Amino acid sequence: MPDAIVAEGLVKRYGDVVALDGMDLAVPEGTVFGLLGPNGAGKTTTVRILTTLLKPDAGHARVAGFDVVRDVRPLRAHIGASGQYAAVDDHLTGAENLEMVGRLYHLGTGRAKQRARELLERFDLTEAADRPVQGYSGGMRRRLDLAGALVADPPVLFLDEPTTGLDPRARASLWDVISELVAEGTTVLLTTQYMDEADRLADRIAVVDHGHVIALGTADQLKDQVGGDRIELSLTSAADLATATRTLAPLAVGSVQTDTAAFRMTIPVTGGAAALTSALGRLAAERIDVRDAGLRRPTLDDVFLTLTGHETDGKIKETVR
């Protein structure tokens, strides 16, 4: 399968700040590619370069076969983009918003109107079609914004944090829509800070930090990369936590994460139940009270923590390496 999106060595600087530092990407046609990373990792900058909003300082990229710097106009005719903020006009109705986008894609007035109605129906906005967007809920706005990205039926779609700030129900309904699109063959590049979103939607995931890709693979590959199981312990005091961290360090196959406020710790291990038994034995020998103990498979959160040393939602946990 040819690649719908290719980026090689993209660099973007803002003064002294390096937003992108050698970003490489390859997204095969008809797949969903997830860019996962914390705020400031370079996800949005990448999308802005690929959608021709910004020019890279170095490197090059092609989308649907068009160069992002040299073939701006034809490239724009082959992409749809939906941003973090729903870029819809409050004073216009849902239908007027979509018709305007259709006319700006030069579909012609009749076709623009028809396409607007089709999309409103598909996104479950028919009832609200002739009301000003002002009265829409956050979820409705995002759906309308996404509909705007689909007006010209683009083969490549960019979704920059499509569900940030939405309630769980609105997120789930947006996820369904995105899944449907992919089933129809659209190539999607999705940025997100939510693991579950990447897990649910993306065929392949690139973990991004400090402006470049630090890990790449399917969700399962990334989880395997982090190692096998993890022991989660809940203790009763900070002193115990410190002792336990020292005591259990030999068992860990990666970094041990501790949460000093909740007296909790996570230890990546191999060997499953045997490792848990061994850990509990060591803690008992040190007379440490264990409030709760458990064994679980890694999640993408763990992948992220292990790879970047910080959490996705901006909270920094203490990491003992």
Added chain:
Amino acid sequence: MNALQIAVADGMTIAKRNALKIRRAPDLLGGVVMLPIVFVLLFGYIFGSMIDIPGMTYGEYMLPGIFVMTIVTSAQITGYTLTLDLQKGVFDRFRTLPMSSSAVLTGQTVSDVIMNLTSLVTMAVVGLVVGWRIHTSPFEAALGFLLLLFFSYAFSWVTATVALALRTPEIFNNVATIVSLPLVFLSNAFADSTRLPGPLKVVAEWNPVSTLIQAARELFGNTSPAMPAPGAWPLQHAVPVSLLWTLLLLAVFAPLATRLYKRSVSR
């Protein structure tokens, strides 16, 4: 479609969007219709009771000044709207569309001309009620309104440039107020600028706003032989100099604003 046809069609699409917005947004409509009425009545009665203009009523003298003041202040709506669109990511959407890159700004400035036309008609009607009269031929009067509209169009490009450079609505509003107040009041809008003290007089006489007001007064016939003749060169040739100013503003600021737009992204 060729590039020009696309540019015109896209500009019309954006202008239509803005026109719909003005019709639906009560705050914008207030700025377009209510504010000019308040200007005419307030300035007419307050200054009219204090300032004596030889050879004519104050209402006649003042209205061209109010016309220009309204044009200058309502051009700020252009800039303000643009900063809002920029902030909300509307420009990001537009810039990922295969549309003409000049269309967003031409559409915005064209719809502002429609808005200014509405304001001018409103003020003219209220003016006629409170005693303003046109003393020239219909042709000259029409030329007066056209000159005002043409200048307002050019001035919208100035505020568009400033808005795209400053980016945020709050900063834009502050700067626009700080700049536009002296521009309007250090002029011949409300009082005879020849009576101002030395340096202020020079500023007022060379202020393009004064030139435009003088041009409007001449084209509407709101001048009086009893008034001292303006000494400064631009005021002696007010109509052609106003036209020159308008062309100069367009030539400088239309390309500048378009360049800023092409590089603008929300942050």
